[in-house]
Amino acid sequence: MQFTLEILTLALAALPSALADRTFVISNTCPSDVPLFIEAEGLGIIPRGTNVTKTFPGNFTGLIYSTANGGSGTGRLVTSARFDLDNGYYLLLKDEIHFNMGLSVLPHAAASNGFCPQLSCDTVNCSSALPLTQDPLSLPPPGNSPPALPLAECPGEDVGFTVTFCPSQAFPPDGPISNGNKCLDVRGNVQSNGTPVQIFECNGSGAQRWVIKRGSTKVQLAGTNFCLDAGSSPANGVGMKIWQCFNNLPAQQWFLTDDNRIALENQGLCLDLTDGILTNGNQVQTWQCTDNDNNQLWFP
Structure with missing residues (x-):
């Protein structure tokens, strides 16, 4: 019986462990308080100059954004951070009709060989964010080389991220109506x-x-x-x-x-x-x- 239990213990140890949680720090450096949205769900207000910490599953998939400065809760008219962490992917999306704020994403892992770069977009003309109209429905399978920017990859099941609203500490000074x-x-x-x-x-x-x-x-x-x-x-x-x-x-x-x-x-x-x-x-x-x-x- 003891032998059977030892075999069972070894077998369980050999199974893949559950995905670790990921810690996200969401920071507001805008000139005013901003609403926080994840997907289309409003999660309250982040006061100016503060941050909140959220925990997500290791395979978190979704959008993080704010509706401040004329954005929409549906994910239109906003700059957003998209995560597809089943594959370690993240990217920034911008609505070229209305650029409501700058946004940055910083992995909690050192950048190396093209993996885990910081992404930051402060203007509608930035090259580090993909236009919302070009957001791919599906992303390519990960490989041994990092994907071409603005798509980024940071391997690791427990890597967290800091998402910063208004990294320039200001809303865009002007734009289209x-x-x-x-x-x-x-x-x-x-x-x-x-x-x-x-x-x-x-x-x-x-x-x-x-x-x-x-x-x-x-x-x-x-x-x-x-x-x-x-x-x-x-x-x-x-x-x-x-x-x-x-x-x-x-x-x-x-x-x-x-x-x-x-x-x-x-x-x-x-x-x-x-x-x-x-x-x-x-x-x-x-x-x-x-x-x-x-x-x-x-x-x-």
Whole structure:
């Protein structure tokens, strides 16, 4: 009987051990508190300048991201970290329609021979993150050589990671404002008083880079002294233009709402996609603010 127990003990010892847990440190160095999402589940707020520690199974697969600065809980309009740790894989994904924040991933293992590199992306043009539209449904089987970046691999069943929101300690200073798959655009990038503001194919040009913040705000063309201007007599159907920026000018005083409408402050008018037409060159307008109107939803 003793002999049988010894054989059983040796046999059990020879079996593969259960996957070890992995420790993730999720750090917020953004200029404000940020919501934490894993997949589509909100897991509370990470206060500015702090971190939280999470434990995941060794084969964890999923997305880690935050909806701060205009992101969506569904995983759109955000920069995210994707993990497929069955194979030790990780990568960064960016939504080129709206880049809400920078993100970095640092394995808790030394980088060696191309394995276990730190990934960091601070701008929509970074090469270390894959556009969300190119996220592969399946990843290649691991081999003896590291995969080509931006896909990265860190072997080891118990290797943890640090995920940092806003590694530059700031939100992106400017970016596109989009409705559907088109962007708010200064016609011809002509930077002069009265140039129409239209909808146009998103192209990352200076004509589509705006500075805007939640709450009371100007909508300013980045790197210029021109602002989105509703004119001296705002009303339904008035076409939008840029004009030299002035402080406390009602025509330039907007309010970015929590449900992504850009409202002319205290006027009951919202920035509106004219007739809902997404054709390049369609000048945008102001129109009476209406709940659940896709023509008035803008994603900065």
